[in-house]
Amino acid sequence: MFKLFRDKRAHPLGEVFNRYYWLQIALIAMSIVIGIGCSAWVIKGTLLKTALEQEMSHYWQRLERDPNADLPDTKNLYGYRWDTQTPAKLQNMQLHEGVSRHFIDGKERMTVYGERNGQHVFLVFGESNVNKLIWLFGLAPLMVSLFVLYSLLWWWNRRARRYFSPITRLANALENIDWEHQNKEASPFQDISTDANMEAEYLKQALEKYHQVLSEFINREREFTGDVSHELRTPLTILKGNVQLCQTRYGDNKSFTRLQNTIEDMQLLVDTLLAIARNTTNTLTAENTMLSDLLDELVQDLNSVSYAKGMQIDLQKDPDEKIRQIYPSMTKMVFSNILRNALNYSQGSEIDVVLQKNKVLIADNGIGIHLPNDAKVQELSNRQLQLPVKGHGIGLQLVQKLCTQLGWRVELFDRQYYISTHQDVNLSATTGLIVVVYLN
Known part of the structure; x- marks a missing residue:
């Protein structure tokens, strides 16, 4: 029942470093994912749209110079041109001027449609190839950068843990000292390696000296309380015996009863105070x-x-x-x-x-x-x-x-x-x- 409650740290120093280390990694990973998403949105939503509009404008210029100019036909861009009869692939589509998206050739693709002087032009962009380029030249460098950055963080965390872990071990040893049985144990700090950390070594020596001084003080205090226990109990026992003799000789008296009760209270007081001073209240x-x-x-x-x-x-x-x-x-x-x-x-x-x-x-x-x-x-x-x-x-x-x-x-x-x-x-x-x- 008798316990001394100590304020234990919920997060030792090493846990704090680990917490901030993984927090940094999470924030960096989140920023990279957000960056890739923003880059893809900018490329697809703005750059590709502008590029397709420019391709369409360039083709109309070619037609003005040469009415028989060929349609673009590359790996990423191809198209259709007609006067009155819409190609079979495009007959079920609702075509509107400008850039849009349509399902064609088995995939949803980005397209651009235009009409001038009775001529209809429909260009299709091979978006899948661009996606590969985005992931190849966008994600790969970012992954390499992330790996390098994580490696540096891991190396720095190891260095920091190596530097501070002796201090953490010293703090844990100090917190877990059993003062009730410390006179039977050697210094709790002697087996802790400081890993050539000079500051930790100085701290270890100071804690060992502090432990020695405090242990000697506790031992002296226990010896003193033991002597006080003997010196106080002896006269109380004599007083109690003499009161009992007086009660036997002169009979019960309120004064004798009150004196006997007071002596018993003093004995309880002495036992309790000594138990508290020795930190041995569990013996009560x-x-x-x-x-x-x-x-x-x-x-x-x-x-x-x-x-x-x-x-x-x-x-x-x-x-x-x-x-x-x-x-x-x-x-x-x-x-x-x-x-x-x-x-x-x-x-x-x-x-x-x-x-x-x-x-x-x-x-x-x-x-x-x-x-x-x-x-x-x-x-x-x-x-x-x-x-x-x-x-x-x-x-x-x-x-x-x-x-x-x-x-x-x-x-x-x-x-x-x-x-x-x-x-x-x-x-x-x-x-x-x-x-x-x-x-x-």
Whole structure:
């Protein structure tokens, strides 16, 4: 259950290079296809039409000089001429002056028709041959250029990947360091080859030095917390034993009971704090219980404090509440600190603890606090910890860290704003602050 969430990069450096590499290829291929299409359109739609019109005009000039001039008869251009009797191939065609397209000799071809002085001329252009020339002298050079360009891009991409891949591997190694077991492992960077990249080599040496310094610091911190654990648990055990002897000798007394409960709370606090400091919260034991029972117990423990402050704590339970798997010590520390803050600093008369399906509301009717940037809601984070109002005991820093470990989220609301935007809360719209703990 206890996890530290890390922000993992969705696109490492190598993937970014690959993405831009293939994007460049796609754009270049698209531009070439568009260029070929535009060229073919220009050639067929404009150049060939103009050429056929000029061929027709040239033939009329020939006829003026020589009435018996032969029709064009080449591989790409041939024609028909008649006076009154239309050739059999053309009898079913609707002929119009100028360039058009007709189905003739088994293919759709580009044609040009004209009529002067009773003479009819119909020229047919062999378009298929021109198409071959277009693809031969247009597409082939473009394909060769594309191949050369892709080869250059592939070579540059390989060079870039070779240059940056050591940095990517170093970044991945740094991100995947297992700090819980790092004292049992060698440097995670020692097996990474920098491929004669001097910048990457300098970065590798700096990261190895950083890893060594940080590992030594973590080891010293763990040794210190181990010593603190021993030093704190010993006097607590002695105090607990002496309280039990006093209860046996002098009988049950409210003071002894309160002292015993305080010692037990301190033991839970020590165990939890040390577990967090060692990053070993998974050693704590979870229990299947009702959260309302824990909150009710906490409210009862704080009755003496609330009575001394002239305040009242009311608990509103969820009638549809189900059993949850929770960590009693950490959960109690979270809500105890929030309630003590409300008792000590709200300057109100009443605190409402509202248990809902997936969240717990702690609402006071005091003076409230000034949220940063005049906001009506603020998530409890490092920025929020800079508020002038300080917490009690373990403080807001530990609340935020405990909630992170538990997978919870905490937000602070202006009371009037929250009630106006949430109709499912049965609270009066007075001034004050509402702390909402969103459960997992």
